[in-house]
Amino acid sequence: MNKLNLVWGLLLIFLIVIGCGNLEKNDTSKKIIKNSSFVPETNKKTVVVNTTDNNLNLCNNELSMISAYFKGEKVFTGKIVNGEQTPGDDVKVALKIGEILKIFPIFEQDVTKLKVIDLFSKSSNFPKYIAQLSLDTEIVDPTSQNLILIGGPCENILTKKALNDSTDCNYNLQKNQSMIKVIKYDSHYSLIILGDKVLAAKFLENRASELKGTQVILEGDNWETATTTCSN
Numbered sequence: 001m002n003k004l005n006l007v008w009g010l011l012l013i014f015l016i017v018i019g020c021g022n023l024e025k026n027d028t029s030k031k032i033i034k035n036s037s038f039v040p041e042t043n044k045k046t047v048v049v050n051t052t053d054n055n056l057n058l059c060n061n062e063l064s065m066i067s068a069y070f071k072g073e074k075v076f077t078g079k080i081v082n083g084e085q086t087p088g089d090d091v092k093v094a095l096k097i098g099e100i101l102k103i104f105p106i107f108e109q110d111v112t113k114l115k116v117i118d119l120f121s122k123s124s125n126f127p128k129y130i131a132q133l134s135l136d137t138e139i140v141d142p143t144s145q146n147l148i149l150i151g152g153p154c155e156n157i158l159t160k161k162a163l164n165d166s167t168d169c170n171y172n173l174q175k176n177q178s179m180i181k182v183i184k185y186d187s188h189y190s191l192i193i194l195g196d197k198v199l200a201a202k203f204l205e206n207r208a209s210e211l212k213g214t215q216v217i218l219e220g221d222n223w224e225t226a227t228t229t230c231s232n
Helices: 002-035 053-058 062-070 086-102 128-130 159-163 199-208
Strands: 079-080 133-135 147-150 177-186 189-195 215-219 227-231
Touching: 062 177, 062 199, 079 086, 086 133, 086 147, 086 199, 147 159, 159 189, 177 199, 189 199, 199 215
Parallel strands: 079 133, 079 147, 147 189
Antiparallel strands: 177 189, 177 215, 215 227
């Protein structure tokens, strides 16, 4: 009987030793998993890099070279062109552009806020410089000189030709949007301003250094807070 108890006792000790060994292995395995760099597939996250805020850095320098004229770094040689049937506000925008480029003198008042009839008053500088503006019907070959075209395809026939005879008067622009676009020819270019043209003129006056790409869409209620989206 004593021998039998001894055998059972030894067997029990043997089982306890084996059991402890397995528990130790399991603990080690858990430690390895815990300390490893493995992440279960369900917990992985995809990192998306948003480049929208830096989109100006992705565009070429076509417009940035033109901006030198609006920053006073180069002298503009060319013509500012309104459509023959252009509304009065477009005439004021053309004058504002000429003022920025120093083609015209500095007006005593913000020309974009003047009434068209005031532009022809005796005290106005406009009649003295009217010869420096052109109408779209007066330009025979738009590729032979530098032009700044004011107005969309329905307002300026040169804009329509430059935009591949587009018949979209607003060129897909919304009410608070404007577009500044450059089209290069062999040795000259046309700079097109359409949409909210007053917004574009004020942007060119104050933020021309932000021009990039071949086209910039401006959106906003004023030039100070307007957002820009460029494309090549």
